[in-house]
Amino acid sequence: MAETVHLSERTPQVTAEELLEGFHPSYRFGEVSFDTYIPDPAHPSQAQAVQRLRDFAASMGGTGGAGGAGGFLSGLFGGKKKSSRGSGAQPNGIYLDGGFGVGKTHLLASLWHAAPGPKAFGTFVEYTNLVGALSFRRTVDILKEYRLVCIDEFELDDPGDTVLMSRLMRELADAGVKLAATSNTLPGSLGEGRFAAVDFKREIQVLSEQFEVLKVDGEDYRHRGLAKAPEPLADHELMAVATQNFPEAQVISDDRFSDLTANLSRVHPSRYRELVKDIDVMVLHEVQTITEQAMALRFVVLADRLYDKDVPVVASGTAFDQLFTEEMMNGGYMKKYFRTVSRMTALVREGQTGETEGA
Structure with a gap:
């Protein structure tokens, strides 16, 4: 019973360690991979995004397989990674731009699984809450030891939070952390499906040139309302x-x-x-x-x-x-x-x- x-x-x-151990893909995306994402042949950008993300993971030493949580303790004791900035071969950040229902979170989670740790995966709101719980400086000091930080559903509807996250991402990028993000694509009206990449890049200001935009086209099944x-x-x-x-x-x-x-x-x-x-x-x-x-x-x-x-x-x-x-x-x-x-x-x-x- x-x-x-x-x-x-x-x-x-909740301790800081417990908070950070929660920064991994949710149950729904706990076992996804690039192989389980089935690109729609009618939209070639989907297959192109998969390949580009595979390359991005490989640039960090990823194998393309499933990865461990790579949380707080490995961040502290695993040794600081070498900065990949200035190599010229790969961007510092990847931004997945597309309507909802095309699998952006699936792709972002697949990147997280394929990349080496330490690494973090969370929604925009989870990162702002983390800063609220730990303080901005402590959050930066911990996450700057990570190789990859994934931000799902980046939200631009709160100017204060957007400035906070832009600052956080800038400090992480300066420390050599790779970044990947999707935007919150729920529409301002039910007939709209895309959250423009230009809006994202405008709001993150000085970081915009460090992000490569990957378009992920496809059918938007939520246009039904x-x-x-x-x-x-x-x-x-x-x-x-x-x-x-x-x-x-x-x-x-x-x-x-x-x-x-x-x-x-x-x-x-x-x-x-x-x-x-x-x-x-x-x-x-x-x-x-x-x-x-x-x-x-x-x-x-x-x-x-x-x-x-x-x-x-x-x-x-x-x-x-x-x-x-x-x-x-x-x-x-x-x-x-x-x-x-x-x-x-x-x-x-x-x-x-x-x-x-x-x-």
Whole structure:
């Protein structure tokens, strides 16, 4: 029988070592490789990107095979790598530009697996949270010993965070660290699919000439728009549905939405991975529309961690396509909120029907 826990009562403590050990591709991309990426013959840029990334990994001494985590301890004791700057043979950074649904995260994770350690892989938000947890200088001092830093879903919707990340990347590049990034391509409107490379290069300013842009063309399967969220269940049947649909689950979290969000305001977002690390199924009672921007942004981080772990969600209350206010869904952070609604909808569908859908 599954153990029931309450996330609203947890206050996880995470060391610097534990934070950094989490900087690797998520469960969904834990075993991908260049070989498992199947290029579309109709879009030659996909095969070209694979080959270029293979070369980029090889320039660091990579073998093209799966790599270890290469985390904090190897960064400290593995010896500082030789700087590859000034060689002229390879750029310092790679930027994957393309619409969503073309496999940019798959390619970025494949590069991470193929490259030698020490190395880090995380989303833009995870790196900004890392700086918040450790301080900017300590983050630089640790990551500058790495050979490769991969930044998925680089976001330009917060000027302060963009300047922070541009500065971080500049200091890492000066230390000889190779960089690779994708952009957050969720559209400003559902009819748009590309996040222009020119915007990325403008915002990272002095680093722009060090990045080689790889175009990854392809069909954008999300142009359909957001899928409708499943109807919420009755509150009294949540636990029964969770245990029936997932009889092998060992740990089920059971919280009122208001209690969970209250706890999120007390726990630093860098600890959310630890908060949910052992959860197999999430049960949420009385979901409500979030009306405060600060809480909405914290829930975005939680949703990403749940999605990384593929945690099914069983919920009552408001449907997840109404999780954020209309003003939020049309405001400056709309890309984050569209992503969260899409991901939570997928997890709720899995939790309440047993069906799964793509990222």
